[in-house]
Amino acid sequence: MADTSLLQGLPASALRSAAPLxxxxxxxxxxxRVGRINLGVEGQMLVGAVAGYGVTALSGEPWxxxxxxxxxxxxxxxxxxxxxxxxxxxxxxxxxxxWMLGLGASAYAGSGLVGLRIEGFAVGxxxxxxxxxxxxxxxxxxxxxxxxxxxxxxxxxxxxxxxxARAAGITPWRVIVAGIAAGGLLSGLGGAAxxxxxxxSWAEGMTAGRGLTAVGLVIVARWNPxxxxxxxxxxxxxxxxxxxxxxxxxxxxAHLLHTLPYIAxxxxxxxxxxxxxxxxxxxxxxxVFAR
Amino acid sequence: xxxxxxxxxxxxxxxxxxxxxxxxATLGYIYVGxxxxxxxxxxxxxxxxxxxxxxxxTKTLHVENIAETAEVEKVMERMIKQGGASIIFATSYGxxxxxxxxxxxxxxxxxxxxxxxxxxxxxGTYWANSDDAMYLxxxxxxxxxxxxxxxxxxxxxxxxxxxxxxxxxxxxxAMNPAATTTVVWTGGWLQPPKExxxxxxxxxxxxxxxxxxxxxxxxxxxTAEKRGIYMVGKDVDVSKLAPKAVLTGAxxxxxxxxxxxxxxxQAGTWKPSHVRGDxxxxxxxLDPFGPAVPEGVRKTVLAKKDDILKDKFVVWSGPIAAQDGxxxxxxxxxxxxxxxxxxxxxxxxxxxxxx
Amino acid sequence: MNGTQLQRxxxxxxxxxxxxxxxxxxxxxxxxxxxxxxVMAAAGSRYAVGESLLRATPILLCALATxxxxxxxxxxxxxxxxxxxxxxxxxxxxxxxxxxSLQLPVVLLGGLVGGAVWALLPALLRVVADVNETIxxxxxxxxxxxxxxxxxxxxxxxxxxxxWPASIEFPDSARLPLLGDxxxxxxxxxxxxxxxVLHLLFTRSRWGLVLDVLRSNxxxxxxxxxxxxxxxLLTMAIGxxxxxxxGIAETASVQGRLQAAFANGAGLSGFLVAWLAGSxxxxxxxxxxxxxxxxxxxxxxxMMTSVPSSAVLVVQGLMFVALLGAGGxxxxxxxx
Numbered sequence: 001m002a003d004t005s006l007l008q009g010l011p012a013s014a015l016r017s018a019a020p021l022x023x024x025x026x027x028x029x030x031x032x033r034v035g036r037i038n039l040g041v042e043g044q045m046l047v048g049a050v051a052g053y054g055v056t057a058l059s060g061e062p063w064x065x066x067x068x069x070x071x072x073x074x075x076x077x078x079x080x081x082x083x084x085x086x087x088x089x090x091x092x093x094x095x096x097x098x099w100m101l102g103l104g105a106s107a108y109a110g111s112g113l114v115g116l117r118i119e120g121f122a123v124g125x126x127x128x129x130x131x132x133x134x135x136x137x138x139x140x141x142x143x144x145x146x147x148x149x150x151x152x153x154x155x156x157x158x159x160x161x162x163x164x165a166r167a168a169g170i171t172p173w174r175v176i177v178a179g180i181a182a183g184g185l186l187s188g189l190g191g192a193a194x195x196x197x198x199x200x201s202w203a204e205g206m207t208a209g210r211g212l213t214a215v216g217l218v219i220v221a222r223w224n225p226x227x228x229x230x231x232x233x234x235x236x237x238x239x240x241x242x243x244x245x246x247x248x249x250x251x252x253x254a255h256l257l258h259t260l261p262y263i264a265x266x267x268x269x270x271x272x273x274x275x276x277x278x279x280x281x282x283x284x285x286x287x288v289f290a291r
Numbered sequence: 292x293x294x295x296x297x298x299x300x301x302x303x304x305x306x307x308x309x310x311x312x313x314x315x316a317t318l319g320y321i322y323v324g325x326x327x328x329x330x331x332x333x334x335x336x337x338x339x340x341x342x343x344x345x346x347x348x349t350k351t352l353h354v355e356n357i358a359e360t361a362e363v364e365k366v367m368e369r370m371i372k373q374g375g376a377s378i379i380f381a382t383s384y385g386x387x388x389x390x391x392x393x394x395x396x397x398x399x400x401x402x403x404x405x406x407x408x409x410x411x412x413x414x415g416t417y418w419a420n421s422d423d424a425m426y427l428x429x430x431x432x433x434x435x436x437x438x439x440x441x442x443x444x445x446x447x448x449x450x451x452x453x454x455x456x457x458x459x460x461x462x463x464x465a466m467n468p469a470a471t472t473t474v475v476w477t478g479g480w481l482q483p484p485k486e487x488x489x490x491x492x493x494x495x496x497x498x499x500x501x502x503x504x505x506x507x508x509x510x511x512x513x514t515a516e517k518r519g520i521y522m523v524g525k526d527v528d529v530s531k532l533a534p535k536a537v538l539t540g541a542x543x544x545x546x547x548x549x550x551x552x553x554x555x556x557q558a559g560t561w562k563p564s565h566v567r568g569d570x571x572x573x574x575x576x577l578d579p580f581g582p583a584v585p586e587g588v589r590k591t592v593l594a595k596k597d598d599i600l601k602d603k604f605v606v607w608s609g610p611i612a613a614q615d616g617x618x619x620x621x622x623x624x625x626x627x628x629x630x631x632x633x634x635x636x637x638x639x640x641x642x643x644x645x646x
Numbered sequence: 647m648n649g650t651q652l653q654r655x656x657x658x659x660x661x662x663x664x665x666x667x668x669x670x671x672x673x674x675x676x677x678x679x680x681x682x683x684x685v686m687a688a689a690g691s692r693y694a695v696g697e698s699l700l701r702a703t704p705i706l707l708c709a710l711a712t713x714x715x716x717x718x719x720x721x722x723x724x725x726x727x728x729x730x731x732x733x734x735x736x737x738x739x740x741x742x743x744x745x746x747s748l749q750l751p752v753v754l755l756g757g758l759v760g761g762a763v764w765a766l767l768p769a770l771l772r773v774v775a776d777v778n779e780t781i782x783x784x785x786x787x788x789x790x791x792x793x794x795x796x797x798x799x800x801x802x803x804x805x806x807x808x809x810w811p812a813s814i815e816f817p818d819s820a821r822l823p824l825l826g827d828x829x830x831x832x833x834x835x836x837x838x839x840x841x842x843v844l845h846l847l848f849t850r851s852r853w854g855l856v857l858d859v860l861r862s863n864x865x866x867x868x869x870x871x872x873x874x875x876x877x878x879l880l881t882m883a884i885g886x887x888x889x890x891x892x893g894i895a896e897t898a899s900v901q902g903r904l905q906a907a908f909a910n911g912a913g914l915s916g917f918l919v920a921w922l923a924g925s926x927x928x929x930x931x932x933x934x935x936x937x938x939x940x941x942x943x944x945x946x947x948x949m950m951t952s953v954p955s956s957a958v959l960v961v962q963g964l965m966f967v968a969l970l971g972a973g974g975x976x977x978x979x980x981x982x
Contacts, residue, residue: 009495017488035839043963077748079967089970092721092780096914097966104959107325108673111954115329115509117532123517152749198514201485204325204356206483241487243475244492253644255796258478259789264914266785274775319949354948356955360908365697372693374949385812386903447811448799478795516728531788534940573958 002148010240014133018235018236020045020194022135024214025221025228026142027186032218033146034179035159035284038081041137042211044184048073050110051191052167053202056114065118066131066192073188074181076102082182085173099211107204120200132195135230138186143225154177159282187211213265220268223282231268292545315348316557319376321366321439322355323383324481329426330507330526331480333406335382335541342553349553352504358568361383367393371400379558380549381405384449390414401556403549406451408565408632414572415563417548419574420633421525423599424541426606427577428523432500433470433540434588435521441472442493442501444511448481448645450634452504455525457638458518459502464640466591468608470611473498474643480506490514500538521583528578540578548574563629570598607631612639650847658972665964673957680951685960687946688939694946695862696828700900702938703834704729704909708916709887709923709930710841712760716925717780717848718874718881719861724768724783725889726913727790728761732890734794734898735760737904740820741802749820753898754891758968761890762883764790769882773875779882787913795906802904813904823898838931840888845927857881882892889913915941940965 024041030036038044052069056062064226076098083094121129155175157165162172188230193209194204217235220229293311303528320339322332336353343351352374357363363386364385371393378401381390387407394402394414402411406418430439441463444586447454447508456474463470472495477485482505490511500521503511508524509532514523516533524530524540555561570576577596580589598604614637637643667677688698708725715722739756769788771777799812802878804814822831848854859866860874867874892912897904914938923930944958 010490013488013491013495014489017484024862078493083970087971088920090725093918093966094970096918097963097970099963100959100966101963104956104961106752107956108954108960111325111327111956114327114507115532117513120517164540194484198788199487199510200517201483201484201507201510203328203481203507203510206481208479209480210484211789212784219778219781240488240492243488244496248787253480253800255792259792262785262788262792266782266789269777269781269785270771270777273771273777352949353952354945354955357945358910360905360910361902362910362945365700365942366949368693369697369946370949373687373691385905404867449811494758 004009004261010237010244012128013240013244013280014233014237016198017129017239018232019135019199020134020190021210021214021217021235022228022232023131023190024187024211025217025232026135026138026225027183027190028214028219029218029223029225029228029241030142030146030155030186031179031183032285033159033282034155034176035162035282036084036176036180037091037095037184037285037290038077038080038180038217039092039093039212040098040102040208041187041214041216042207043099043106044073044076044187045102045194045207045211046106046205047076047102048188048191049195049206050106050113050191050202053116053118054113055194056118056120056196057113060119062119062121062196063228065196066134066189069152069196070185070188073191073261074184076105076224077180077184077187080184081090082179085176085180103205110202110204112231116202118200120196131197134189135193135232139225139229146225154195156282158221159284161283187214190214203258213261215268216265220272222263223285234264234268235261292445294585297305301312315346315350315391315440316340316377317350317352317375318372318553319367319369319379320351320353320449321357321379321381321386321544322353322354322358323359323385324362324450324506328351328354328481328507329509329529330505332382333544333609334508335380338543338549339407342549345546346553356387359362359383361389361558361569364369364393366387367402368396369399373431377401378403378553383504384451387416387521389446401554401561406479408629410563413563415561415566417552417566417568419543419544419545419548419568420570421541421575422454422606423570423596424577425455425458425523426462426524426603427596427599428502428539428541428596429459430466430592431580431584431588432459432502432521432523433463433466434466435538435586436470436500438497439467439470440496441470441496442490442498443472443474443503444477444486444489444493445474445504446477446506448476448635449631453607453637453645454631455502456585456641458636459523459529460638460640461606461611463500465595466551466588470640472502472641472643474637477505485511486510486515494518496522521581524578532583535582537578537581538584539580541576542543542576542640544574544576568598613637614639653797654972658969661830662965662968664969666718666961669964670801673953674954675951680942680947680953683947683951684940684943687943692736692828694942696822696830698935698939698942699830699834700828700938701934703830703837704892704896704912705915705919705938705941706837706841706931706934707833707895708886709766709890709919709934710837710844710916711889712917712920713923713925713930714844714885714888715765715878715881716920717854717857717861717863718877720764720772720878720881721780722768722783722882723780723914723917724765724786724910725892725916726909727783727787727884728889729887729893729896729909729913730787730794730869731764731893732759732791732886733763733893733904734790734797735763735890736894737802737897740816740842741814746819749817750822753816753820753894753958757890757894758887759890761886761888763886763888764890765882766853766879769879772879791907791909794904798904799904800961803901811906815903815930816898821902822895824899829900831895831899833891833899836891836895841927841931845851848927889916897945918966924968937962937965 047081048069052065055068056065158175221231237259394411402414407416460472475489508529512533516536530537607626610622611620670677686723711725768782
């Protein structure tokens with residue numbers, strides 16, 4: 001295999017791998033910005049994937065499927081909100097419980113969907129599809145909203161100090177629930193993008209840890225929506241590279257290649273933490289870690 | 292006695308007679324993945340349903356998503372102790388040693404393992420040799436490929452998979468001696484995003500026909516269709532999902548084998564052995580050709596199939612050379628079963644590692 | 647347990663019964679019949695109890711592995727990775743071919759060391775570069791699992807396994823003794839003993855006090871002549887060693903060989919158990935047994951009632967939701 005063919009299509013492949021992750025990343029970024037860390041995004045992504053796939057198969061409309069996926073995942077994120085806001089339960093444990101619930105519920109609901117054919121989105125130039133453009137377009141939208149609008153400011157304020165925000169007339173719990181819901185909607189879009197667009201199929205647990213990786217990559221992106229794009233691309237690139245090295249006939253064992261995305265994320269994360277105290281980020285979130 | 296009563300008595304007698312004859316067994320089935328995976332496990336489950344319908348009164352227990360770890364020993368034991376199973380179908384390769392160990396503990400239960408090379412006093416194996424069908428599918432692939440570059444996406448380098456890749460390549464080389472097969476390992480039986488990306492990266496590298504051996508062909512088929520390249524399926528017929536892309540495929544048909552074994556066990560005539568079905572006895576089916584296979588190629592492939600069925604052609608007969616060119620099987624010899632079932636080398640023309 | 651705790655436990659059980667019952671009703675099964683089936687499958691016979699205990703053992707060890715760093719305020723999700731790396735090093739020790747009488751101690755030592763090392767990596771990152779341990783342990787989990795997979799598919803693949811990816815079998819001299827005629831092995835005893843020891847250390851020893859002080863007010867450390875860095879390394883290493891023990895015990899005594907992906911979620915279940923127990927040892931032990939029972943019942947449930955495996959996962963999730971929601975299992979770390 002010629003080495004040049006290895007690079008051909010690599011950018012497109014990296015983008016394709018990155019798109020669903022980017023959506024989840026934006027969602028979790030918002031959630032962490034209001035001071036909550038939601039490990040349940042993995043389950044939310046799966047629920048979004050199964051709902052999106054099912055609705056697309058039934059209706060033939062991929063965009064309807066995307067909307068359904070977003071709604072389903074938002075519903076699951078409500079469980080996380082109930083647990084951490086209403087019952088004031090521990091964030092990590094609640095996230096894991098939601099993850100488990102999402103994994104089981106999606107597998108159960110999806111067993112009848114396996115093998116259904118969907119048309120999905122039309123493939124555009126260079127093998128790229130609308131979900132990628134959606135994800136990329138959302139990056140500046142979310143960033144400008146977070147940094148430029150009053151509600152964005154309110155969200156950031158709650159993430160820094162709920163007490164101070166309350167003093168300024170903001171109701172923290174409303175903002176926190178909204179932040180969790182936003183994370184739900186976006187993770188659902190990410191999951192739906194995975195099943196409707198990327199693979200055009202449904203299988204149990206198909207997200208394979210992407211949601212959990214997103215939780216970590218938010219930190220790599222320093223809670224800045226602008227930086228979620230390069231962070232997601234980093235991951236997508238590592239994944240695309242590991243598969244392509246094999247396709248190019250590389251003799252490096254596949255399993256070692258598959259560790260690339262995780263080691264890459266960890267390396268960037270470590271360097272970021274070394275430079276900034278506590279790694280930066282919303283103060284309320286730091287309080288969760290530094291208990 | 293009036294007619295009504297006579298009929299009632301007759302019916303009663305018949306039902307009790309049937310009940311005593313159909314001392315139907317309870318069968319236990321264990322799957323490594325989801326039952327409804329549109330692939331390997333579904334094919335095994337179809338077999339289960341076939342047996343259940345064929346013998347009146349048969350009860351089947353089925354458990355899915357059991358990893359190939361000690362977990363399966365616990366599940367099998369539970370099926371025997373709490374479920375009353377007298378025949379266990381361990382449908383995944385990695386269950387073998389656990390089946391043998393448990394076989395020693397429960398000598399009255401019959402264990403049937405899919406694809407193993409070891410037996411016990413009450414443990415037998417069953418499998419179907421899909422290499423013939425993969426060879427034929429490879430022929431169709433080799434003829435369809437304009438670039439001469441084929442691809443293969445598979446989960447793990449276990450012997451069954453290595454055989455498929457080699458058979459596929461040999462078949463393609465029969466139509467195009469310069470054909471190569473690039474192998475990509477996904478690292479798991481069911482990994483749709485990796486399968487989709489692997490298909491894409493192979494397509495980007497100029498490969499235009501893809502074979503596969505993962506749990507289900509559906510993702511690869513759909514991605515191939517999206518990219519406008521061709522594919523060859525395995526486990527189940529996937530042409531419905533990708534009508535343009537699918538050339539043909541090698542599908543399983545486990546039911547008849549499972550039924551035969553079950554009947555033998557119940558009749559007491561079963562002796563543990565390695566039961567191997569193949570294209571000849573219908574355990575493996577060459578799927579119908581897709582629209583991209585021209586008439587001339589169909590004739591050639593079917594003629595070869597005929598040769599195989601009539602024992603005039605054997606896929607695993609020499610000369611066969613390894614990846615580095617060294618001869619593995621001299622001309623005119625046939626590969627013995629042990630070497631076949633523990634195959635861990637690639638033939639010449641395959642690009643990739645067996646690790 | 648005092649009065650409020652009993653109340654909360656009761657509330658949790660009621661919440662679980664309601665949620666699970668609702669779910670079963672939703673999928674068209676009789677709630678009572680299903681709940682009964684779960685209980686039977688988990689504890690309805692000596693065999694079932696044995697299976698539940700077997701399942702609970704690695705979960706308990708991983709819960710302890712999470713608990714020890716948590717007493718210092720560290721949030722480590724790394725038990726699963728430490729479990730894998732412990733299994734890896736323990737198997738490596740076996741492959742060095744020690745004499746039969748030395749095999750068991752060498753293998754166990756390997757497990758302890760391996761787990762500790764894998765925990766020291768994120769610990770050092772935290773101490774030297776202030777890298778948050780939750781993220782680093784999370785990432786390293788995947789890496790450890792992949793390393794094991796690579797080894798059993800490649801360099802460590804047993805020549806006797808006919809190409810099947812697994813290491814050589816562990817000889818009897820390298821396995822932990824079994825308890826009675828069940829499959830439960832001595833690892834359970836070790837876990838229980840370690841639990842009690844840790845409980846006593848946390849509540850009655852100077853070290854336990856040191857941990858409490860550092861957790862609640864890290865700034866006191868230099869004033870009191872205490873070193874946070876030292877405690878970070880120590881707690882992570884101890885936790886890692888326990889998870890590593892779980893890994894090598896599973897590998898040697900339950901599986902019989904090193905295989906890919908054998909952990910079955912023990913690490914994450916352990917984490918959940920630890921947090922639900924509010925980082926207290928005794929509730930963690932009880933909860934680990936409960937979770938082990940539920941997971942073991944899952945297979946029985948699939949078999950007896952023909953529900954798919956995903957339904958069992960949902961029930962498990964509902965159980966944790968119920969426990970969390972009942973508010974009785976807060977994340978404060980209490981003394982005892």
